């Protein structure tokens with residue numbers, strides 16, 4: 001199938017086979033329409049960091065809005081055979097799928113919000129079959145985009161207000177990786193992308209310089225700069241390191257001086273190798289001495305938040321950071337371990353469910369969960385995961401999900417807000433999607449609401465995000481009951 005078509009036709013088969021076999025099982029057992037609640041959450045902040053930036057909701061919404069099985073999808077499912085060569089799925093089930101419409105309630109935390117382990121980013125409540133089916137695509141979308149938005153937020157923070165341009169397409173995890181990551185990187189903090197299709201699809205500003213091949217294709221570096229500067233008199237950034245960086249800077253200055261009477265504006269130079277601190281300092285001196293004090297110094301070359309921090313500490317004179325591979329691929333942690341777990345199922349009343357594990361961190365949380373964030377004028381104070389259907393005590397207490405001896409009482413005067421907001425009600429979209437610049441501004445504000453000890457890269461302080469004590473107790477009782485029953 002032509003690649004372009006993937007994004008324009010049904011994505012209902014974009015799921016694991018086992019979602020369909022379970023769906024078939026639910027249908028066969030008369031459980032398809034039983035109401036269930038699932039939560040999508042992760043267990044650990046990525047990159048050893050102290051926070052995570054939620055992203056991917058817009059794509060998740062688009063996917064859910066189009067969730068229906070087309071005749072082609074059904075024909076493919078009908079063609080699947082079990083080991084005895086018989087059709088894997090009965091026709092009655094395929095008919096059911098074909099007429100199925102998405103009717104779940106979905107609540108989610110808006111993109112750009114800071115989030116923490118165990119907090120549901122997405123909550124799905126609705127017919128078991130539907131809520132199950134969407135597990136894998138929701139995880140695909142939210143895990144990746146959340147990961148990249150978080151990486152970008154860290155990089156933007158290291159850049160301390162400087163411009164960050166995302167240059168990563170050539171190293172991205174395939175075509176969709178480059179597009180969804182460009183969007184997520186923009187949400188997280190990148191100011192522009194070199195990826196034109198991302199620019200067109202998402203209205204992200206596009207920016208760029210030129211490659212070494214441009215210089216190589218001319219007889220001399222000077223000639224190459226002049227030709228580029230003549231073609232783009234207002235928008236030239238010269239890549240100066242093809243042969244000898246500081247000689248390249250001098251030639252760039254010479255060309256800028258020559259073209260100046262014709263209205264040329266010397267936008268910048270780009271450094272792409274060597275000691276970026278030393279070279280940027282020397283280049284700055286040369287530019288300033290020639291009167292080009294507003295000319296930018298762009299740097300690229302395997303940059304990430306750590307390197308940018310070092311370069312700044314060393315006194316590098318770089319004011320625009322081109323960041324590719326390390327950001328677009330989340331190089332140091334290529335996956336966020338988000339999961340999607342069943343938390344409640346309705347028979348006559350709601351029955352709460354957990355998945356047990358030897359490791360407490362992997363034991364899921366039961367209930368119909370919401371996240372309440374407490375804050376004061378200066379910053380965010382703590383997050384409380386609680387069951388929406390249970391009454392809260394007047395002064396709730398937080399319990400660390402991994403260490404029940406760590407508890408925190410919340411200031412009675414603290415203000416609070418609930419983070420999960422309605423997205424779909426009975427399959428109908430109720431959420432007004434914010435535009436991308438608003439999401440980006442939200443991220444910046446959100447990160448600034450965290451104490452700096454939570455934002456540092458090395459051994460950050462852990463933000464208090466825990467279970468409401470009643471929920472914690474209920475979970476412990478449920479674990480004990482299940483362990484007893486399994487004996």
Ligand SMILES: Nc1ncnc2c1ncn2[C@@H]1O[C@H](COP(=O)(O)OP(=O)(O)OP(=O)(O)O)[C@@H](O)[C@H]1O
Nearest residue numbers: 272273274275276277278300301302303307310314
């Ligand atoms: N002052 C510095 N302090 C720390 N790291 C630096 C500094 N300057 C550059 N780096 C980083 O060191 C790494 C190696 O850079 P270097 O230019 O020596 O090798 P390279 O990438 O192989 O060069 P080339 O692109 O010419 O092949 C890069 O990730 C670069 O960003």
Ligand SMILES: O=P(O)(O)OC[C@H]1O[C@H](OP(=O)(O)OP(=O)(O)O)[C@H](O)[C@@H]1O
Nearest residue numbers: 167272300301302303322323324325326
């Ligand atoms: O280093 P990144 O953060 O991924 O940024 C993007 C890189 O892509 C380009 O070079 P390319 O990687 O094609 O070749 P080079 O590294 O050999 O210059 C560019 O010159 C950057 O170095």
Ligand SMILES: O=C(O)c1cccnc1
Nearest residue numbers: 167194207208209210324
């Ligand atoms: O425009 C640039 O300078 C650019 C684009 C992609 C990758 N590296 C650099």
